[in-house]
Amino acid sequence: MNIVIGSLKNIFDDALIAASTDEPVLILGETGTGKEVLARYIHQNSNRKDKIFIPINCAAIPPNLLESELFGYKKGAFTGADRDKKGILEEANGGTVFLDEIGELPIESQVKILRAIEEKEIISVGDTKPKQIDVRFIASTNVDLKAKVEKGEFRKDLYYRLSVFVYKLPPLRDRIYDLPEFVKYFIQSSGKDVKIDSAVMELFFCYPWPGNIRELRSVLVYAIAKSSGDKIQVEHLPDYLIHFCKHPEILRGNNAREKLECFEAYLISETLKEHPEPKEAARFLGISLRTFYRKLKKYRILPK
Ligand SMILES: Nc1ncnc2c1ncn2[C@@H]1O[C@H](COP(=O)(O)OP(=O)(O)OP(=O)(O)O)[C@@H](O)[C@H]1O
Ligand SMILES: [Mg+2]
Incomplete structure (x- = not known):
């Protein structure tokens, strides 16, 4: 495992x-x-x-x-x-x-x-x-x-x-950039080759996950079963998450800035997967190495 x-x-x-x-x-x-x-x-x-x-x-x-x-x-x-x-x-x-x-x-x-x-x-x-x-x-x-x-x-x-x-x-919401890897891991362990709609991933990024990894696992087990193993869409999620989706005012980022930060953390962690060298990652993102390190610290992202 x-x-x-x-x-x-x-x-x-x-x-x-x-x-x-x-x-x-x-x-x-x-x-x-x-x-x-x-x-x-x-x-x-x-x-x-x-x-x-x-x-x-x-x-x-x-x-x-x-x-x-x-x-x-x-x-x-x-x-x-x-x-x-x-x-x-x-x-x-x-x-x-x-x-x-x-x-x-x-x-x-x-x-x-x-x-x-x-x-x-x-x-x-x-x-x-x-x-x-x-x-x-x-x-x-x-x-x-x-x-x-x-x-x-x-x-x-x-x-x-x-x-x-x-x-x-740390709670999952403080290392939300790990989420794609957890999603991939739980889908792989289900033995099914399901895809995930980007709207679902967006929702996952903004949801605060009070039940952390246990909750994420349960949501995925449910959604994989409900989607009959094809592609997970928002409608395959448990009702409470769909409700959350329809009420964006309870999204994790309460304002545009917070939502943007949520996305920025995701972007940085994705970039680090392709470019594990901090210098290269910073260049790819078009920011200085200093800014890059400042953002790593801010989002508590640990380079591999
Ligand atoms: N690193 C991990 N890799 C894979 N699955 C994990 C990981 N961490 C947690 N999980 C999943 O989340 C579930 C809950 O984890 P665990 O029982 O260790 O949580 P806990 O912190 O002890 O929670 P509680 O405080 O409620 O007892 C596990 O059964 C497993 O499915
Ligand atoms: Mg426990």
């Missing part, structure tokens, strides 16, 4: 450094930006790759069950505990645990996770003896963890312990 697309390449390349260590990793980014994709990539490129990768959604497990899920329990620890049970951290021995939505981890459990990271030790619920574990931790969140620390909702020590390697995945 080619998941290393466009400007993500820099982040994924950097992540190989984290992958070569056993240190915790913190992945930040909005929903659907590929946090779990990156976490799996780190695991697969680490020397734990032949061992298990266990994702745990900290927000999905009720707080009262979380500790017995994570750390296991001893027989008799509570009503219904009729035998010893291993927790996820013990099950994951030798592998990687992905703590998704770590921002939702109850403050009482945070200290136990910190201990698991620092001392490589856990204590099961109802037990007194610590057990050694060998687990690599990757955490992710789409909330502002720093703000949670400041409000006292997230432990400072855990925050700093997790922040050895921090990767921030």
Whole structure:
């Protein structure tokens, strides 16, 4: 699977450094930006790759069950505990645990996770003896963890312990120039040879993609099916996108200038594909090298 697309390449390349260590990793980014994709990539490129990768959604497990899920329990620890049970951290021995939505981890459990990271030790619920574990931790969140620390909702020590390697995945709208490559990738993975109408691409460029890559993928899966594999037209898109198209006042660029900038970013990234040498790209666009670099910075375009 080619998941290393466009400007993500820099982040994924950097992540190989984290992958070569056993240190915790913190992945930040909005929903659907590929946090779990990156976490799996780190695991697969680490020397734990032949061992298990266990994702745990900290927000999905009720707080009262979380500790017995994570750390296991001893027989008799509570009503219904009729035998010893291993927790996820013990099950994951030798592998990687992905703590998704770590921002939702109850403050009482945070200290136990910190201990698991620092001392490589856990204590099961109802037990007194610590057990050694060998687990690599990757955490992710789409909330502002720093703000949670400041409000006292997230432990400072855990925050700093997790922040050895921090990767921030940008929202799709901030790297909209990667969109054509993602579209191509998802069409290729569908196995169908469909084309895309230019009106659809225009719409894609201006839509803010709140659900990021996950949303783009779903839109394409839907549109490919609806177009019966020929050419995707605006009418093959989900209703909410068609609605968006009919109400241009909610377009990402609210004014002509913003729309123009949106197009300029696209033009630059397309030019870089043909002319990866910045000097040549600038000449092709008819702008000075200085202006070219200024625009790369402005649109956060990373030359290959
Ligand atoms: N780099 C990528 N290459 C290919 N597909 C991707 C990539 N990043 C994300 N996706 C697609 O988007 C989906 C969502 O990605 P992922 O589950 O990693 O997002 P997330 O950031 O963990 O979101 P959430 O915060 O909602 O959990 C994936 O299942 C995949 O289909
Ligand atoms: Mg996720």
